[in-house]
Amino acid sequence: LSATAGSQVNVSCKGGNDGSVVITPAGGTAGYTITPAQTGLTAGDHTFTVKDAKGCETTVKVTITEPTNALSATAGSQVNVSCKGGNDGSVVITPAGGTAGYTITPAQTGLAAGLHTFTVTDAKGCQTTVEVTITEPAVALSATAGFQVNVSCKGGNDGSVVITPAGGTAGYTITPAQTGLT
Secondary structure (H helix, E strand, O other): OEEEEEEEEOOOOOOOOOEEEEEEEEOOOOOOEEEOOOOOEOOEEEEEEEEOOOOOEEEEEEEEOOOOOOOEEEEEEEEOOOOOOOOOEEEEEEEEOOOOOOEEEOOOOOEOOEEEEEEEEOOOOOEEEEEEEEOOOOOOOEEEEEEEEOOOOOOOOOEEEEEEEEOOOOOOOOOOOOEEEO
16 A cells, blocks of 8 residues: 655645645555545645555655745825815835735725725735725815905005915915905
């Protein structure tokens, strides 16, 4: 009685249990049993025992491997929404470990304010998630026209107004000039 290991599939995600191997018996008396199961294997050394119909046995050792590093991802370079109610937020998600050939969903741009969960999938289908909170200004930008001076002489240009901005993000620019108005 003899047996060989072939068609080995290593674990796809670090810490997983989707490894498998095909043990092929030969010789002895047909009616073989192989223990333990050849599927659902974790990374490491496995010894399979093959018994034939007359109770003769042999063993086969197999080493199942897994990726060196678990799939992980980090969020960096975050840009929050510039205007309340907008959707110009973005973030850069950086995957590491697992098996290169990553996809990240959903898109990392065009984000509105709120909690966003990004799923990173590697080339072998392993997944991890990263949560990012995009913020926006607390109050929408608004402006009011205050103290107003009308043109003193027909056709003149000495009118003026005081525009007072509020909300949004401080550091306001008002155009055109608030003086010299016709």
